[in-house]
Amino acid sequence: MRADRDDGKHGVNILLTALSDPATAVSFTVEEWDLLLRLARATRLLGRLAVCMEEQGLLSQVPPQVVEHFSAARVFVDHRQRTARWEINRILAALEGGDMSLVLLKGSAYILAGLPPSRGRLLSDVDLLVPRELLDGFEQTLLGHGWESVKLEEYDQRYYRTWMHELPPLSHPERGLEVDIHHTISPLTSRLSPDPERLIADSIPLADSRLRVLQPVDMVLHSAVHLFHDGEFINGLRDLVDLADLFQHFGKQANFWTKLVDRARSQGLLRPLFYTLRYTKRLLAAELPASALAAADEGAPSGLVLHLMDNLIEAVMIPEHPDFPRHRRVAQWLLYVRSHWLRMPPLMLLKHLVRKKVMRWRQRKSAVRALAQGNR
Amino acid sequence: MKLAELAEETLTQRLEGRGILLQTGPFTVRINSGVEGFTQLLRQFYANFPVVSEPAIADFHMRLTMPGGIRRRWRPQVLLLLDGQEVFLPFPLSHAFPLFEWGLNWCIAMQAHQYLMLHSAAVERSGRVLLLPAGSGSGKSTLCAALVNRGWRLFSDEFGLVRAADGHLIPLPRPMPLKNRSIDVIRDFAPDADLGPSFHGTRKGTIAHLGTPAACVEQSGVSAPPGWLVFPCYQPSVSLRLEPISKPQAFIKLANNSFNYQLLGLRGFREASRLVGNCDSYILSYSNLEEAIVAMDRLAES
Numbered sequence: 001m002r003a004d005r006d007d008g009k010h011g012v013n014i015l016l017t018a019l020s021d022p023a024t025a026v027s028f029t030v031e032e033w034d035l036l037l038r039l040a041r042a043t044r045l046l047g048r049l050a051v052c053m054e055e056q057g058l059l060s061q062v063p064p065q066v067v068e069h070f071s072a073a074r075v076f077v078d079h080r081q082r083t084a085r086w087e088i089n090r091i092l093a094a095l096e097g098g099d100m101s102l103v104l105l106k107g108s109a110y111i112l113a114g115l116p117p118s119r120g121r122l123l124s125d126v127d128l129l130v131p132r133e134l135l136d137g138f139e140q141t142l143l144g145h146g147w148e149s150v151k152l153e154e155y156d157q158r159y160y161r162t163w164m165h166e167l168p169p170l171s172h173p174e175r176g177l178e179v180d181i182h183h184t185i186s187p188l189t190s191r192l193s194p195d196p197e198r199l200i201a202d203s204i205p206l207a208d209s210r211l212r213v214l215q216p217v218d219m220v221l222h223s224a225v226h227l228f229h230d231g232e233f234i235n236g237l238r239d240l241v242d243l244a245d246l247f248q249h250f251g252k253q254a255n256f257w258t259k260l261v262d263r264a265r266s267q268g269l270l271r272p273l274f275y276t277l278r279y280t281k282r283l284l285a286a287e288l289p290a291s292a293l294a295a296a297d298e299g300a301p302s303g304l305v306l307h308l309m310d311n312l313i314e315a316v317m318i319p320e321h322p323d324f325p326r327h328r329r330v331a332q333w334l335l336y337v338r339s340h341w342l343r344m345p346p347l348m349l350l351k352h353l354v355r356k357k358v359m360r361w362r363q364r365k366s367a368v369r370a371l372a373q374g375n376r
Numbered sequence: 377m378k379l380a381e382l383a384e385e386t387l388t389q390r391l392e393g394r395g396i397l398l399q400t401g402p403f404t405v406r407i408n409s410g411v412e413g414f415t416q417l418l419r420q421f422y423a424n425f426p427v428v429s430e431p432a433i434a435d436f437h438m439r440l441t442m443p444g445g446i447r448r449r450w451r452p453q454v455l456l457l458l459d460g461q462e463v464f465l466p467f468p469l470s471h472a473f474p475l476f477e478w479g480l481n482w483c484i485a486m487q488a489h490q491y492l493m494l495h496s497a498a499v500e501r502s503g504r505v506l507l508l509p510a511g512s513g514s515g516k517s518t519l520c521a522a523l524v525n526r527g528w529r530l531f532s533d534e535f536g537l538v539r540a541a542d543g544h545l546i547p548l549p550r551p552m553p554l555k556n557r558s559i560d561v562i563r564d565f566a567p568d569a570d571l572g573p574s575f576h577g578t579r580k581g582t583i584a585h586l587g588t589p590a591a592c593v594e595q596s597g598v599s600a601p602p603g604w605l606v607f608p609c610y611q612p613s614v615s616l617r618l619e620p621i622s623k624p625q626a627f628i629k630l631a632n633n634s635f636n637y638q639l640l641g642l643r644g645f646r647e648a649s650r651l652v653g654n655c656d657s658y659i660l661s662y663s664n665l666e667e668a669i670v671a672m673d674r675l676a677e678s
Contacts, residue, residue: 030431038437038459065404065433068490075489079639322437322460 015039015319019241020285022052026061037069039319043237044122046070047077051120073120080123084108087126087177092210094145100138101210103129103203105182105222109213110242112206116249117242124235125169125178129214131200132183139167139181147172147179155355185222186229194225194267216250217263224272233316233335237283240317243276244286257292270299279313312338380423388415395439397428401537401548401596403488405480406434409472410441411454417473420572421551421585424593436483440472458483467578474575474583477553481534484548485635491546492647493635494536498545499528501676504603505545507536507655509633512580515610515662518558521586522665523672525566530592531600535635540643543650544599549592551585559584565665604675605630605657608668616667618675619659626657 014036018025028036040046050070053059059067088108095102105127110118130138143149151157151168160168166182184196199222203212214222220243227239250256264273274296280286281293300306312335379398382390390396395408400422409415439457443466453466456479463482467475485493496509497520506528510516520533530549537546551572554562559582562569570587606618607629621629630648631637637644658675662668 030433034431034433037433042459063433065435068402069435069487072487072489075636075640075643079641082641323439 015043015045015237016283018049019045019052022049022056022058025049025053026058030063033063033066035321037066038322041073042319042322044235045120045238045241046073047120047122048238048241049120050074055119077120077122081111081118081121083175083177084111084123084126087172087175087179088112088211090145090172090175091126091128091142091179092208094141095138095210098141100130100134101205101212103200103212103214105129105185105214106226106242109219112211113213115246117245119245121242122238125180127180127182129182129185129196129200132196135167135181135183139170142170142179146174150178153359155359159352186225192225192229192268192272194221194269198267216246216253216256217260220246220250220260220276221264221267221269221273224276225269228272228275236313236317237319240276240279240284244280244284247280247286247288251287251289257289257295261292261295264296264299270296271301272299274299274301275309275313279317282310283314283317377427377429378423379419379425379427382419382427384415384419387419391415391418394430397430397432397434398422399426399428400480400550401532402546403435403484403548404428404432405483406437407476408437408439411469411472413470414440414454414472414476417572418476421473421587424588424590436480436487438476438479438483440476442469471575471578473572473585474553474578477551477585480550484535488537489636489639490540492538492540492637492640492644492651494538494630495534495633495635496536497533498531498536498547499523500531500545500547500600501528503600504676505531505536505600506604506606506672506676507545507602508606508608509536509630510608511633514608515558516608517552517554518561518610519608519662519665519668521552521554521558521562521569522565522669524552524589524592525562525569526669526673528672529595530588538602538647538651539599540647542599542601543647543654544601546599547592547596549588549596551587553583553585555583556581561665562586602651602655605652605655606672606675607633607657607659609659609661610663611661612663614661614663616664616671617659617661618671619661621657621659623652623657626655627652 014028014032018036018040025036037046040049046069050073053062053070059070084107088102088104091102104112107121107123108126109115110121111123147170149157149168150171151160157168160166165184165186166180169178169180171178185194185199186192199214199218202215202218204215205212213219223239223243223246227236227243260273264270277288277293277296281288301309316335379387387396391407391409395406398405398407407418437459441455441457443453443455452469454469454472454475455462455466456464456475458479464475464479494507494509495511496507497516498508499506499520506523508516508519517533520530524530530547531545532548532550533552535548537548538544539546559571559574563571572585572587574582574584576582605626627648630652634644634648637648640647660668660671
């Protein structure tokens with residue numbers, strides 16, 4: 001049992017070390033490389049690691065077998081990024097003739113704006129922010145051009161439309177990439193209530209002016225809300241890496257940090273900002289100005305909650321040894337419940353969780369079977 | 377060291393403990409197993425394959441286990457974990473070996489994007505590779521098994537791995553799974569063929585594996601350039617036809633028989649173009665294996 005524990009602990013160190021400082025990886029042993037590849041793949045960060053090591057000219061010092069995995073991972077990342085660009089191209093084509101512009105969020109924003117988190121980033125879907133009054137028309141346009149709703153259960157449809165900050169996801173059957181259309185950045189029932197109109201009004205056009213991205217401080221705050229209040233910790237470490245990249249990139253701009261704290265305060269987002277600063281520093285050794293850390297302390301939870309969060313976040317963000325999983329699932333579930341606790345009243349939460357549990361139980365078998373049948 | 381050099385008992389212990397690192401073509405696979413009956417079949421079909429000495433990096437991590445609870449005794453099952461993840465539903469315990477083979481194919485197809493991966497059998501003669509790209513039911517595996525029985529060197533009955541640097545095919549010898557009627561066809565064609573046990577009622581019907589000739593395993597480090605692209609099409613009671621097809625036609629058919637052509641983007645287009653450019657391409661319609669072998673032998677001699 002002790003050996004298992006040591007292995008788990010060791011995994012913690014090598015992935016975070018390699019992400020914070022890729023140069024350290026060149027002195028890894030063969031066993032460490034074996035584990036690092038598995039952990040990086042499980043956290044969807046293998047492509048990222050590959051790009052960073054290549055940028056720093058380290059590939060010649062890496063075992064040849066690892067270089068093979070790096071090239072394979074980059075092929076996959078490039079494919080996903082290309083697919084996302086194409087999906088956005090198709091959405092613009094569907095909107096042809098109108099004067100509507102799209103605000104890109106998260107992965108697609110980083111990629112289309114050429115920001116550092118796009119390096120080797122494995123994208124899972126396209127996220128868009130659309131003004132609430134244009135939402136229906138936009139959804140109808142896409143449905144009219146062949147996109148279809150992914151969530152077909154009536155309960156899911158109603159849940160999204162009544163309570164969530166996004167529509168039930170759409171995808172085009174010829175391409176399959178999921179398009180998430182948000183009208184604000186946190187659920188309607190959530191205790192956070194940032195103003196989406198201000199986010200859109202302050203967004204910045206890209207070279208193709210029909211596309212926009214959030215201004216830097218809002219980009220950070222949106223990613224922070226998404227990470228710490230959305231319940232999806234599956235890609236948690238990758239999302240935290242995004243944020244560390246954004247801090248490093250925008251942190252050089254004059255007044256970025258004061259603007260960030262001010263904006264968080266005025267939008268009521270000091271709590272997620274506090275968490276973001278805390279965990280990018282703790283887990284990824286992000287270099288952050290002391291003044292920003294001190295200012296964001298205003299958003300800190302009570303000591304007890306913070307202690308709990310520290311444990312839960314580390315448990316879900318840091319992958320365990322793949323052969324010795326232990327408490328990750330429990331922590332993941334607790335954080336899932338927490339994120340729902342933040343977004344809906346207790347009775348509704350209870351009903352929702354029971355409902356989802358039953359649906360998942362029914363879907364599980366068919367999902368695993370579908371996955372197995374889709375591949376030989 | 378070859379797998380056969382490990383005594384069955386030692387192998388079982390290793391599989392239950394740290395696992396073994398099996399080399400197949402360019403890939404190293406860590407295998408763990410606590411499943412009865414699997415050791416013997418692994419030993420039978422991978423006897424000549426190298427076991428890599430520790431420590432080494434594994435490309436894939438595969439673990440066969442038995443789910444606990446009631447299913448341990450009542451209709452016992454086997455579960456395959458790929459890198460700790462449960463990707464497939466459990467199989468009946470007696471199907472552990474086909475599950476392992478299937479899982480390894482899945483790992484390769486999902487991950488090895490450093491190669492253009494063709495859905496194709498590949499066999500070599502006089503330094504050039506004959507590619508037989510086709511989907512299931514086209515007779516690709518049967519034809520491949522027959523060619524290997526008549527002296528062609530097996531690269532793979534499922535994967536045409538194209539190396540980016542030089543466009544060479546990379547050998548990936550493995551046991552060849554024959555399905556349903558193919559099993560008897562090969563038994564008739566080559567009564568001395570090294571056929572393993574039949575597994576009935578799998579997702580693809582009855583499956584029996586044909587062993588890999590030792591020489592093919594020994595030469596699995598030797599790559600070769602593509603020579604011929606032949607799209608096989610088995611049709612009952614048709615007389616043999618080997619029709620040349622144009623390069624654009626061959627290109628489309630090749631791209632449609634690939635695991636990751638689209639995923640590779642521009643590189644996929646370039647590599648498939650280079651391959652088609654370097655090969656004569658044909659459609660082979662056949663019903664008689666002997667005739668098909670003669671046609672392929674002639675192709676190699678011309």
